[in-house]
Amino acid sequence: MNAGRIATLALRIALQFRRDHRTVGLIVVVPMVVLSLLSYLIRLGASELPLGIVQEDRSPIAQRLVEQLRQVEIFEVREVARQELDALLREGRLEAGIVVPEGFARSVVGQGGDRLLVIVEGSRSRTAPMLFQGLNQAMARLAAAQADVRLAEPQVTYLYAGPQYQAIDYFAPTFIALFAFFFVYLLTAVGFLRERAFGTLERLLASPLTKMEMVLGYVTGFSFFALLQSAIILLFTVYVVRIEYAGNLLVVFLIVALLAGGSVNLGIFLSTYARNEFQVYQFLPLVIVPQALLGGVFWPIPEMHPVLQWIAHVLPLTYANFALQEVMIKGEGVLKASVAADIGAMVLFGALMVVLASVGLRRASA
Amino acid sequence: MHPTPVIQTRALTRRFGRITAVDQLDFQVEPGITYGLLGPNGSGKTTLIRLLLGILPATAGEAHVLGRRVPDRSVRAQTGYMPQATALYEDLTVRENVSFYARLHDAASASHISQAVGLVGLTERADDQVFTLSGGLKRRLSLACALVHGPALLFLDEPTVGVDPQLRVQFWEHFRSLNQQGVTILVSTHVMDEAERCHRLGLLQDGRLLAEGSAQELRQRSGKATLEEAFLRFAEGHGNEGIPP
Numbered sequence: 001m002n003a004g005r006i007a008t009l010a011l012r013i014a015l016q017f018r019r020d021h022r023t024v025g026l027i028v029v030v031p032m033v034v035l036s037l038l039s040y041l042i043r044l045g046a047s048e049l050p051l052g053i054v055q056e057d058r059s060p061i062a063q064r065l066v067e068q069l070r071q072v073e074i075f076e077v078r079e080v081a082r083q084e085l086d087a088l089l090r091e092g093r094l095e096a097g098i099v100v101p102e103g104f105a106r107s108v109v110g111q112g113g114d115r116l117l118v119i120v121e122g123s124r125s126r127t128a129p130m131l132f133q134g135l136n137q138a139m140a141r142l143a144a145a146q147a148d149v150r151l152a153e154p155q156v157t158y159l160y161a162g163p164q165y166q167a168i169d170y171f172a173p174t175f176i177a178l179f180a181f182f183f184v185y186l187l188t189a190v191g192f193l194r195e196r197a198f199g200t201l202e203r204l205l206a207s208p209l210t211k212m213e214m215v216l217g218y219v220t221g222f223s224f225f226a227l228l229q230s231a232i233i234l235l236f237t238v239y240v241v242r243i244e245y246a247g248n249l250l251v252v253f254l255i256v257a258l259l260a261g262g263s264v265n266l267g268i269f270l271s272t273y274a275r276n277e278f279q280v281y282q283f284l285p286l287v288i289v290p291q292a293l294l295g296g297v298f299w300p301i302p303e304m305h306p307v308l309q310w311i312a313h314v315l316p317l318t319y320a321n322f323a324l325q326e327v328m329i330k331g332e333g334v335l336k337a338s339v340a341a342d343i344g345a346m347v348l349f350g351a352l353m354v355v356l357a358s359v360g361l362r363r364a365s366a
Numbered sequence: 367m368h369p370t371p372v373i374q375t376r377a378l379t380r381r382f383g384r385i386t387a388v389d390q391l392d393f394q395v396e397p398g399i400t401y402g403l404l405g406p407n408g409s410g411k412t413t414l415i416r417l418l419l420g421i422l423p424a425t426a427g428e429a430h431v432l433g434r435r436v437p438d439r440s441v442r443a444q445t446g447y448m449p450q451a452t453a454l455y456e457d458l459t460v461r462e463n464v465s466f467y468a469r470l471h472d473a474a475s476a477s478h479i480s481q482a483v484g485l486v487g488l489t490e491r492a493d494d495q496v497f498t499l500s501g502g503l504k505r506r507l508s509l510a511c512a513l514v515h516g517p518a519l520l521f522l523d524e525p526t527v528g529v530d531p532q533l534r535v536q537f538w539e540h541f542r543s544l545n546q547q548g549v550t551i552l553v554s555t556h557v558m559d560e561a562e563r564c565h566r567l568g569l570l571q572d573g574r575l576l577a578e579g580s581a582q583e584l585r586q587r588s589g590k591a592t593l594e595e596a597f598l599r600f601a602e603g604h605g606n607e608g609i610p611p
Contacts, residue, residue: 199451203511206419206447206521207470208439 023282030285037290037308041299048076049130052085052097059105061142061149066100068138075134089121089159096120096131098154107152116154122161123329124300125170160330161244169244172237173324174297176252177259177317179233182288184226184260188267189280191222196364197276215358219264226260246331252324254334258346259320265353272360291317319345370433372397372519372550373418377427380413380573387413389573390427395552395566400541402564403554404597410573411554412450415521418552419447432519443471446517450524452504453511456497460488460507463496464514471515482514485540501528509537513544520544522553526560538563558593567593569600576600 017024055066070077080088080097088094099117106113118135120128139151161169195201204214234253237243245252266287274280294301294308295317301309312318323342326332332339371394380388388410395401403411416422418429420437429436432444454463464482468474483492486506496504505528513520522541526534538560541551545565553564561567562581569576569584577584577600581593588596 198456199449199453200455202421202449202451203447203453203467204470205421206442206445206449207467208442208472209470210439 022279026282026285030289034285034289034293037293040308041293041304044299044303046074046126046130047300047303049074049096049127049134050094051075051077051131051134052080052088052094053077054080054082054085054097054099056082056102057100057104061105061108061146062100064145065104065138065142068141069098069134071141072134072138074130085119086159089119092121094121095124095127098135108149110150115152118154118156120156120158122158122165123325125165125167128163160246165244165329168241170329171297172241172243172245173252173328174295174321176230176233176237176256177320177324178288178292178295178297180226180230180256180260181263181291181317181320182284183229183233184222184263185267185270185287186280186284187225187229188218188222188264189271189274189283190277192218192268192271193274193277193280196271201364211358211361214361215265215268215354218268218357219261219354222264222267223257223261226264227257230256230260245328247327247329248333251327251334251339255320255323255327255343255346258343258350259316262316262346262350262353265350265357268357269353269360272357272364291315294318296321316346316349319343319349369397371395371430373401373429373431373552375418375427375429378414378417378424378429379426380417380422381425387573388417388424391573391575393568393575393578395550397550398545398548399565400545400551400553400563402561402567403552403570404556404558404561404567404593405554405570406556409570411570412523413573414570415447415523415552415554419445419521443515444518446512446515446520448508448512448520448522448525450527452501452508454496454504454507457495459493459495460499460510461492463507464510467511468514473515478514478516482510485513486510487536502530502533505529506533509540513549518549520549520551522551524554524556526555526557534560558597561593569597571601576603 051069053066053069055062066077066079069075078094080094082099085094085097085099089097097119099119101114101117103113104116107115118131120131122128135154143149143151156163195204209217230253234249234256238245238249270283270287271280274283290311293299294304294312295315296312297317301312301318304312319342323339323346326336326339326342334340334343373393373395375391375393378388378391379386391410391414403414405411413422417424418431418436420431420439420442423437431438432441434441455466458466461479461483464479465474468479468482480489480492483489486509488503488506488510491499491503496507499507505525509522509525512522526537529537541553541563544551553560555561564581566578566580567584568578576597577587579587584596584600585591585593588599590596590599
């Protein structure tokens with residue numbers, strides 16, 4: 001073994017890094033940005049659960065229950081009228097509602113009457129566990145203060161999803177979107193890079209093919225595989241992983257396909273900035289990490305800092321997440337205004353990426 | 367009366383930052399000949415070809431190719447290009463590569479494709495994937511891709527780099543027979559014996575045309591016995607008016 005030769009090799013690697021400013025930048029900047037973001041988001045903590053209480057029974061025991069519910073720290077209680085409860089839940093202003101019905105006092109002493117009615121909005125995985133934790137806490141305190149109270153099990157209904165939904169079912173829409181975006185980006189970026197690296201792009205540029213024809217040809221060619229990839233991800237998630245979902249799978253596929261179309265063009269655009277495959281992979285922390293962290297997958301966007309919210313709203317994955325959650329968890333279709341708006345935003349992103357890809361091609365050929 | 371030139375440039379210039387790759391170049395190429403661009407590495411040969419093909423926009427000046435001002439997409443159906451890199455799809459077969467470029471030029475008849483594959487002697491390997499071919503065979507295929515659509519003007523950027531002497535002779539026989547069919551060829555090279563085979567030569571250095579003429583004319587004008595010495599003589603005289611252009 002020759003230490004000199006080993007040192008020569010190691011020094012050459014160092015020299016290459018010194019010349020590769022982008023890699024050095026990524027080594028320094030990316031971990032700091034990602035860790036800052038992650039620590040901020042983790043410290044963000046869970047916000048209180050917005051709970052609407054409909055108090056139809058004004059008996060002392062009902063009063064005391066509502067009082068206990070108000071004292072639960074994880075609840076942000078608001079008294080509402082029965083007829084507005086449903087709308088508030090659907091608009092997302094409440095996550096859950098508790099109705100204390102007329103005959104509640106009688107049910108407590110075992111004389112018939114009506115049990116508590118609990119309505120869970122159901123589109124977020126945290127709601128049910130948080131709600132029951134708080135409710136049990138309130139009921140336990142009430143029972144401790146008053147020995148003769150026998151609280152019956154409340155009657156629970158879900159606006160969306162249901163008790164059968166597990167964490168995986170809530171995350172599935174997002175994972176489908178994230179994987180489709182990620183794989184399709186890699187596929188296109190590396191594929192297009194090869195066109196440049198092997199010199200075939202040069203020949204294409206000298207042919208009668210226009211730049212727009214080239215971009216559209218690429219989009220069409222890669223989109224076929226992007227759609228295939230999306231279909232595999234979707235069908236595997238639904239039929240093999242067996243997630244719970246509502247809504248129409250074709251609509252889900254449409255959303256994933258749109259996202260993949262945008263990803264194809266992003267891949268072409270960014271690959272014109274890469275000199276080799278290594279540099280294509282270097283873009284991953286920039287392309288995937290912010291979308292995974294800020295796209296509303298793990299942390300709700302409205303609770304983030306306004307700047308991060310702004311960033312989240314320019315990321316395509318955010319809109320795919322919104323739309324997929326509406327469709328797969330709430331069972332909505334394309335006719336719902338918010339779903340249509342999300343799809344519109346993704347179409348806009350796709351169009352913008354086609355333009356950028358075309359501009360990137362011009363730049364790459366000059 | 368002189369025939370209309372196939373290529374004509376006026377003060378054609380291309381700068382990359384501080385470097386001027388093609389500098390105020392005026393030259394023209396008559397139809398049906400092989401015109402050789404002779405010059406060392408970095409003299410501007412490839413940039414000139416890319417400018418004429420319209421791949422690269424000019425910084426100043428203008429170029430006309432086949433009677434149209436560059437860039438004009440309509441010309442591209444009649445031009446063929448063999449870049450310095452092999453520029454082939456390695457996963458596709460020989461025939462699929464040729465067919466792909468034929469289709470891009472709207473010339474995808476089976477006979478065209480077979481003819482181009484046959485012309486470069488690859489008929490027996492037509493269904494083999496490109497990555498299985500040797501370097502020389504890839505160059506042949508690259509040539510087939512450049513001429514499958516029957517172009518009137520062929521740009522060849524150092525077509526014989528990495529090609530053995532036997533194949534080089536074959537290549538030049540092809541070029542000669544293409545000339546006889548009326549095809550004009552602009553070929554860049556830094557190999558002197560190849561330059562000898564061109565009807566006309568342009569000696570290029572630092573993006574400027576040092577001298578132009580047939581190999582024999584250039585030797586005579588420089589008073590040297592070989593083209594190589596003639597080139598060096600012109601390069602020395604560059605800038606001090608020693609030799610008539």
